[in-house]
Structure formats: C-alpha cells, structure tokens
Amino acid sequence: MINSDKTNLILKYTLKNALDYNGKANFQSVLGRILSEKPELKQNIKDLAKEINETIKKVNSMKLEQIKKEISKYDFEEKKHEERDFKKLENVSGKVITRIAPEPSKYLHIGHALVFIINSGYAYKYKGRCILRLEDTNPEKSEKEYVNSILEDLKWLKIKYDKKIICSKRMKIYYDYAEKLINMGKAYVCFCSRDKIKKLRHEKTRCECYNKSVKENLSEWKRMLSKKYSPGKANLRLLGDMESNNGTLRDPIIFRISNAKHYLLGNKHIVWPLYDFENSIEDSILGITHVVRSKEFELRAELQDLIKDYLNLKKQEVIEIGRFNILGAVTQGREIRELIEKRKVSGWDDPRLVTIKSLRRRGFIPESFHELAKGAGLSKSETNIDIRILASINRKLIDDRTKRYSVIFTPKKIKIENAPELKVKAPLHPDHNYGFRNFTTKKEYYIQDNLEKNQNYRFMHLFNFRDNKFISRELDKNLDARLIHWLPVSKDLVNVEVMMDDGKIIKGFGESNLKKVKVNEIVQFERNFFAKLDKKEKNKLIFWFTHK
Structure with a gap:
C-alpha cells in the first residue's frame, strides 16, 4: 500500500471517529478500523501508530463543521448482513398452508425451533398461512405449564402463525370421524390386552374382536365414551393390513382409554385419539397443503394416508427431512425430567441444556435460530448440530450491538x-x-x-x-x-x-x-x-x- 493511500485511509477513519464522538477521535477505535480493512499494515505498526496519533491531533483541533466538510469527500460502505432464504418448494399451486404441531409435554429445544421456523417460514414465503396446533390429547403428559412455555417461546422466537387450535377442545370432531369408520366397517372395538395385541401384530394375525358386527362395534364404542370400561380394557382399532411389512398398518389402536385428569378438561373425557388419527383428521380439515417434518415419521405416512383414504380426506405434500441431532445434549423430555428429579440440572433452563428457555437466558437471540433453520433447509440426511454452530451465528449477529x-x-x-x-x-x-x-x-x-x-x-x-x-x-x-x-x-x-x-x-x-x-x-x-x-x-x- 503506497503512503498516500495509507495517509488517506488514516484520515478517513479519524474523521469518521471524530464525527461519531463529537469532534474527538480515539486512537484504539481508529487503529481497529484501519487494521480490519488493511491487516497488512500491522507489519509496520510503530510507524502506523505514530501517523494515526499525528492525524488525531490534527483532526481533534478542527471544528465540527470542518470535520463534516472534510468527511464528505469519502465514501463509507455499511457492513451488510447477507440474508439467507428458504429453498424453493416443489408442487406448489395456490396458497401454501402449513402447521406447527407441538405436544405440550415438555419445553421446546433447538430441534423443535428449527422445524417450526421452517414450517412457518415456507407459509409466508409463499404468502400463505400457518396454523399453530397444540396436540394436547395425551392427558398423562399434557400440562398447562408446557402450553404457556410453548406460546412464550414461539413469541420470543418470532415464529408467526395465523390461528391457534387446541386439539382437546375438538374431541367431538374426532369422535364423529371414529363413528364414520365404525359404520364403514373400517374400525372395531378390541378387548385384547396390550401384550396380546403386540404379540398378534408381530405374528401378523388379526384377533377375534374383529368379527363383531358394525352394530356391536357401535354399541361398544358408545359404552367406551360412557365410561363403562377402565383403561386397557377396550381400545378402538383401525382395520389396516395385517400382512404389511410396515408394522404401523397392522390394525393400530386409534383411540384409547385414560382416566388421567386433563389439565384443561378435567375428567370430561376418558377416550382419547392417538397421534396418527388426530394428525390425519386435523391436517385435512384445516386445509394444510404442506407438512415439513422429521424423517422419523416416514413409516407413519402410509398409515395416515390410509385413514385419509377411508374418510375421503384431502392429502398433503409431506416433506420428510433428516432429524436434527444436537450433539452432546440431552433433548428427550423424559430424560430431562429425570435429571431435574435427581437434581443433576437445576430446571428446564439449566445452562447445560439446549432448551429455548436456557439458550434465551444465556443470550442467544431469535434471529440466530432463523439463520440456522435456513441453512439446514430440507435435507433428507440427519443434521448433526453442534451448539458452537449456533454460537458462531449468534456471535456475528450480536457483535455489532454489544x-x-x-x-x-x-x-x-x-x-x-x-x-x-x-x-x-x-x-x-x-x-x-x-x-x-x-x-x-x-x-x-x-x-x-x-x-x-x-x-x-x-x-x-x-x-x-x-x-x-x-x-x-x-x-x-x-x-x-x-x-x-x-x-x-x-x-x-x-x-x-x-x-x-x-x-x-x-x-x-x-x-x-x-x-x-x-x-x-x-x-x-x-x-x-x-x-x-x-x-x-x-x-x-x-x-x-x-x-x-
């Protein structure tokens, strides 16, 4: 770098710093800006420091109006943060409607956040809508504490949605569709024990409960709803394909009995829908067009499609993406609860966890999760996420403001x-x-x-x-x-x-x-x-x- 260029660079950043600080430039600030642009000047730091000090002395003696006049001769490029975007979706016609569907049985972690950001992001990328669906029909696990936490985390993460659905308030819809299946001869009440059901499914053999008539099944279904049976004594099963190599299709249970008190409905209901049935119904009647979910649900897609076929319900474009594995972190709700009970961690926001609560408390910002989600995209391969990757993104975003x-x-x-x-x-x-x-x-x-x-x-x-x-x-x-x-x-x-x-x-x-x-x-x-x-x-x- 020739001397005249170096002198101009020094004057440029000295004037800028002086203008920023009411006419008084600071040596360390000026030096830092010069070396960030021209690191090779470190080779002769002593001479550089001397020239900066001389320039600062000269500029600091100027009046503010003179500094403004001199600085107008220079151009300054603002540092721009390159915005990532979600990749293009296939098979899009009309509005894209997606859903965010957490079960309120635990606190959200990084993996949840990424999937939710992706689903919400695609809805608004295509000027569509996103629906929040709280899947709270497991009375043993769903709790008000988790509902509140999920809503708080989504708000903090700046994940947008247009409508909130609480599944437990829609039990009549599920019961009505169950009755349709019974009337069609596609569902039956089973009195076999869990162990017997498991054994026969493994053997690809249907139990004798299937032989009941539609009228008998309807009667037994109503007895289930009327609380005539205790947990484990009766289940509603879907007529699937007992010969299938996909075990989920072998006459799965779609409704079970539980006497657990529900956080919202108390003991109003004891018959509860299982995940595949509830998902199939809700995705269709809510008009969901695209579902982005973890590849671990891949085998369940065939079962959900069968339920939709039986009930003549619309199917969705399902995009199975690789599971997000958070390296070196415990993410399973059951394992975290155990750690809390044993006092090995202080709570759901313990700094050793990767829950949104913990990372928020530590100083990670919402934009970091959005950047990470866009980078992860729709890859079918499992994505191993090291917390240091999120930290690297967060560092770039907060450095200017801290x-x-x-x-x-x-x-x-x-x-x-x-x-x-x-x-x-x-x-x-x-x-x-x-x-x-x-x-x-x-x-x-x-x-x-x-x-x-x-x-x-x-x-x-x-x-x-x-x-x-x-x-x-x-x-x-x-x-x-x-x-x-x-x-x-x-x-x-x-x-x-x-x-x-x-x-x-x-x-x-x-x-x-x-x-x-x-x-x-x-x-x-x-x-x-x-x-x-x-x-x-x-x-x-x-x-x-x-x-x-």
Whole structure:
C-alpha cells in the first residue's frame, strides 16, 4: 500500500471517529478500523501508530463543521448482513398452508425451533398461512405449564402463525370421524390386552374382536365414551393390513382409554385419539397443503394416508427431512425430567441444556435460530448440530450491538514500577459510537493472565511493561508484546459472578461502568466471552455465559 493511500485511509477513519464522538477521535477505535480493512499494515505498526496519533491531533483541533466538510469527500460502505432464504418448494399451486404441531409435554429445544421456523417460514414465503396446533390429547403428559412455555417461546422466537387450535377442545370432531369408520366397517372395538395385541401384530394375525358386527362395534364404542370400561380394557382399532411389512398398518389402536385428569378438561373425557388419527383428521380439515417434518415419521405416512383414504380426506405434500441431532445434549423430555428429579440440572433452563428457555437466558437471540433453520433447509440426511454452530451465528449477529467491558476472573494483584498515573478512556465498541468507559489508574492493577519473566506485555488501551516495570505508552510492534486486559485496583470495582455453560460459577471483579448495564442486556467481556446480565443483587452482578 503506497503512503498516500495509507495517509488517506488514516484520515478517513479519524474523521469518521471524530464525527461519531463529537469532534474527538480515539486512537484504539481508529487503529481497529484501519487494521480490519488493511491487516497488512500491522507489519509496520510503530510507524502506523505514530501517523494515526499525528492525524488525531490534527483532526481533534478542527471544528465540527470542518470535520463534516472534510468527511464528505469519502465514501463509507455499511457492513451488510447477507440474508439467507428458504429453498424453493416443489408442487406448489395456490396458497401454501402449513402447521406447527407441538405436544405440550415438555419445553421446546433447538430441534423443535428449527422445524417450526421452517414450517412457518415456507407459509409466508409463499404468502400463505400457518396454523399453530397444540396436540394436547395425551392427558398423562399434557400440562398447562408446557402450553404457556410453548406460546412464550414461539413469541420470543418470532415464529408467526395465523390461528391457534387446541386439539382437546375438538374431541367431538374426532369422535364423529371414529363413528364414520365404525359404520364403514373400517374400525372395531378390541378387548385384547396390550401384550396380546403386540404379540398378534408381530405374528401378523388379526384377533377375534374383529368379527363383531358394525352394530356391536357401535354399541361398544358408545359404552367406551360412557365410561363403562377402565383403561386397557377396550381400545378402538383401525382395520389396516395385517400382512404389511410396515408394522404401523397392522390394525393400530386409534383411540384409547385414560382416566388421567386433563389439565384443561378435567375428567370430561376418558377416550382419547392417538397421534396418527388426530394428525390425519386435523391436517385435512384445516386445509394444510404442506407438512415439513422429521424423517422419523416416514413409516407413519402410509398409515395416515390410509385413514385419509377411508374418510375421503384431502392429502398433503409431506416433506420428510433428516432429524436434527444436537450433539452432546440431552433433548428427550423424559430424560430431562429425570435429571431435574435427581437434581443433576437445576430446571428446564439449566445452562447445560439446549432448551429455548436456557439458550434465551444465556443470550442467544431469535434471529440466530432463523439463520440456522435456513441453512439446514430440507435435507433428507440427519443434521448433526453442534451448539458452537449456533454460537458462531449468534456471535456475528450480536457483535455489532454489544458493548465491551473489562472483567478480571480469579484476579491477581500486581504493581507496575514507574507506571504513570493516567486518566484514560476506552471505547464501548471499536466500530460504533456507543460512548466511552473512563478509568483512573495508579500503580496497582488486577490481571487475569499468568505473567512470564522476560516477556513484554501491553495493557489494552494503556501501556507496555515487562517484569512489572513500565516500558512505554505507545503501541510498538517491535516489542512483540502480548496483549492482556486489566483493571485498576479500586474500591469502585463490582463483584461479578457468571453461570457458565457447564453449570459452574466463576467469580471476578468488573469495572464500575458495569453498574449501568441493564438486566437482560448482552455484553462482551473483553478477551473473555459474551454474557447476559441475569440479575442485580446488592453487592454483585450475576451474568450467564453466552458463548466465546
């Protein structure tokens, strides 16, 4: 890079920084912008630093109007975030209507979020509609707590939908369709035990219960609805294909009896539809056109199509995608409940989990999940998701908006001989006008790093030293100094605790400016990691680790 180009670049970013900061440019901010654009200038950092300081002195002496006039000669390109989009859907004619269909039996995790974002995203990509369907017809598992959590998570994730359906409020619809199947001779009441049903299905043999007449089956069905039978004594089974190699087609149970109290309906009903029947009915009568779901449901598609054929119901374009496997994470609701009961995790928002509750509390933002969903797309292959991938996306999205602060963990006190007493200011962000943090320094400092003998170090924004002796203030590449962060020993420092992603708590001192941070604000601890302020207590601030 020729000298005139370098001089112009320095002047350009010095003017920009001065304009952003009311006529006073900051050395670290200007240096950071120049090196991000021309990293090769690091080769002669001493001369670069000298020229920046000279330019800052010149620009800071200008009046604001003069700075505005000079800066108008330069063009500035804004950093643009490249928006991803969902790939094109096949077989689209007219409006696309999709559905989000969670069972309220657990808290949502990353995998749920991705499938829901994909379904909602395609509906609006094609100017269609998306329906939220809460499949709460398993009274043993469905709970109000989970319903509320799902609605809260969907809102926070910015997943749009046009209508909310609660399946348990639509029991008459399911009963009516069941009666149609009985009248058609396509469903029968079975009194066999679960073990016998399992054995005969394995042997591809139909039980004697099938031999009842339509009239007898209708009578027994009404007795089921009238609570004449206890759980396990009677089930409604679909007439399928007992010879099929697809086990789901071998006369599956489509209604069962449960005396469990339902969170919404109490003991009003004891006969409940199973997943395949309920899905088949709802997808059709709600006018769903496209269903994006995990490939693990692939075998069930044939059964659901059979139910729709019997009842002359419209079918959907079903897109089976590979399962989202979250590496190294427990995602099964049953396993998480067990961990909570054994007190191995603190709850559904424990930082070691990948529930939306946990990731939200840690500082992940909704846009990260949308970006990940668009990247995952409609692949048929299983997608192994490392939480670090989501962290990488989140980092790119929050970096511009997060202020920088200094926190020293496991602090060690050192004294720097001949260190000047300084009043310094460091930018809250290297590229944006978020203001400054002010420090007053003396001889004593807290550091986090372990210092080596005969090694040069540089305190960020401050000075160079070696073996606890001051060397110089200027940034000097020839020193080959290791950059470390610091805090002045002061009574104004704040106690900081951070809940890490392994469930451990680390402690340290933070700069006094952290007192201005608001609860739920995400910040970056320089040279450490991003974190979100969880709560303020009288004598400390408690953060949750977001990611590196």
